[in-house]
Each structure stands twice: as C-alpha cells, then as structure tokens.
Amino acid sequence: MDHAKLSASGAKRWLLCHPSIRLEEEFIEETSSYAEEGTVAHALAELKLRLALGELTKAQYKKQLEEFKKEHSTYYNEEMEEATTTYMEAVMELYAEAKSSCSDAMIMLEQRVDFSKWVPEGFGTSDVVIIADNIMHITDLKYGRGVKVSAEDNPQLKLYALGAFNEYAMLYDIGQVKMTIIQPRLDHISTSELVIEDLIEWGDTYVKPRALLAYNGEGEFAPGEETCRFCRAKHVCKARAAQQLDLMKYELQSPETFSNDEVAELLTKVGPFVEWAKDIADYAYKQATEKDVKFKGWKLVEGRSTRRYKDTLEVVKVLKAAGYDEALIYEKNLLSITAMEKALGKKQFKELLSDQVIKPQGKPMLTPKEDKRPEFQFIKDAF
Ligand code: SF4
Incomplete structure (x- = not known):
C-alpha cells in the first residue's frame, strides 16, 4: 500500500512532536493483528455498502463474500459480520438524511483525498465522503474496541475533510463539514461539526507550518503519553x-x-x-x-519451561488402551462469555443467555480523580 510520509492517522503525533517523523524513519513499520483485523473489517464494510448502494447485485455480493470469507478466515467471524452491518446501516442513514435535504447528494467510498496543499505530499483514504447541499460528511469506521475515539477536533478526519474540500469545492457549494466516527464494537458514534472557514484556517495557520517542520525533520520534541504511545521511536x-x-x-x-x-x-x-x-x-x-545484538553486561539464557505432551492423540490412545475412561482423562469446560458470544452471535446470545449473565462488582483500582468513573463504593457485608 502507498503510504504518505505525513499520514493523516499519525497527524496527532507529528502535529505536536515534529521530529518524530525523522526518528521514526529508522524503524520499520510493523503491522499487528489488530491492524490486519481492522483492514479486513474495512473491506467487508465496503462490500456491504456497495451492495446497499446497488453497486453490487445480490449474486455478485454473495460470490464476493464467499471469496472474502475464504481469504480472510483468520479474522472473519460473527462479530465482524454484525459490526460491519451496524456500520453500514449508520452510513446509509447518514446518506438518506443527506438525500432528504438534497436529492443530488452523492456518496463516495474509499475516497483518496489529497491534502498536499497543507501537508507536503499529504494524502489519505477516507472511508466515506458524502456531499449534499452545503454540507460535506466525512465518516470513518474504527473497528478497534480498546479506546473510544472522538470525532471532536480529530486531526485525521479534519485532514480528510481538507482533502475532500479541496477536491469538490469547485463543483459543490460546501459551507459546513460534519465528521463522524463509528465504532460499532463499542456502540460508539461520535460526531463533530465545523464551518469550512474554520477548517481552512486550521489548515493554513496550524497545520501548514507544523507539517513543514515535520517534513523537514525540524521543530521541537513533544514527549507525552498521547504523542509517544504509538511512536515507532519510543523505545x-x-x-x-x-x-x-x-x-x-x-x-x-x-x-x-x-x-x-x-x-x-x-x-x-x-x-x-x-x-x-x-x-x-x-x-x-x-x-x-x-x-543477535549484544548488550554489554547482558546475555540471553534459557528461561523456565513447563512439561507438555508430545502428541495429545497418542496420549489418549495409550490411556484408552490401558483401560482408562474418557471421563477421567478429559475435563469439560464451558466456553467463556466472550467465546460463547462469538460462537452464538450477539443476538442469539442475548436471547438465550441474557438472564444468565451477571456482572460482579469489579476490584477497586486506584486512578487519578479526573477519571470519569464514579468513586468506588464497597458493598457492605450484611453480616
Ligand atoms: S517518542 Fe515521543 S518524544 Fe520521541 S519522537 Fe516519538 S513522539 Fe516524539
């Protein structure tokens, strides 16, 4: 895949810590299973949207879905199926809303946006761009469920918006941009609105000078939890x-x-x-x-190891031949709640087991007082 040196997804970092771009160049970008899972979910979501928009017939969709499942069997599952449907429905709702006020509203999927007017060589791919009368929607799917992502003052979406505005301002009268993040696995939708003048001012006065510093490897370091967390040079x-x-x-x-x-x-x-x-x-x-790097005064040694069976099938064979009953040699375990939910699908799980799931009080943990959660209350023992 083509990558911009100053990516929109990394903008939060390089806008604050400009030299991070230069330092990161020394380290190869490693992909993670979370990133791969996210890419697969995006592809499935796009397929569903193309069906919903009539760009694919049902037969074409079915065929492509079967191929998709085969190709991505490591990540495809019931949860991804449900999450991408939720996302697709939310996008179609936004599109219907745009069409109700403007019959010519148009929608573009996986739209390459060029924001190089503000960021040297800057470009990216916006999941969905909708343009209606006076308003442009920038919509992004976040498949992760670690941290809720807010659309408020989100530089990634704002850069996409700048790029899309740059592309379509000649054709459409765009006065406002609405940015939406849909994070279906957390039931989270976040939106933020901005008038175009403010967006452009942000691009001209805030982004442009900082992007130039970052591109040239200049500027100040700005260490902080937010900036360093995903920096490749953090070690x-x-x-x-x-x-x-x-x-x-x-x-x-x-x-x-x-x-x-x-x-x-x-x-x-x-x-x-x-x-x-x-x-x-x-x-x-x-x-x-x-x-094989050697650090002065340090060496690699063999860590603790635990016993394990060489061949489990052979173990079963030997024990059965020796007359042991299966009940003795196997243990039966119920699937965990997460695994069961995955196996049954969220809907079926809710239908059958919602009365059977309880949530005991969590262990108290010390956290800064700014934390949004209410203060822990010890449940008093009645006796
Ligand atoms: S680790 Fe932090 S301070 Fe250092 S370059 Fe990366 S973002 Fe900047």
Missing part, C-alpha cells in the same frame, strides 16, 4: 527518556518515609515511568533475540 527516543527521568526527580523532604501526600504525587509519575522502562526492556529483548 530509544532520548526526549521521552529525559522527560521521564526528569519527572521522577524527587526532592525527599522528610528523612525516612513518604507521607501519603508524597505517595499521591509519586503515583501520578509511576505509571508512565513503568511503561517507558518496559518499552526499553522490550526493545532490548527484541534486538537480542531477533537481531
């Missing part, structure tokens, strides 16, 4: 290290033990520090095991 970046080490500098006021206030202050620093330290350890391990 060896000295700016991030300096920030962490600086944060851990602590003036010991009382001579012997920490007061509770001091522990509270340290707690805010410990999480990111541990994450940073773990990143370094992971990096060193990968270098040593995959690239």
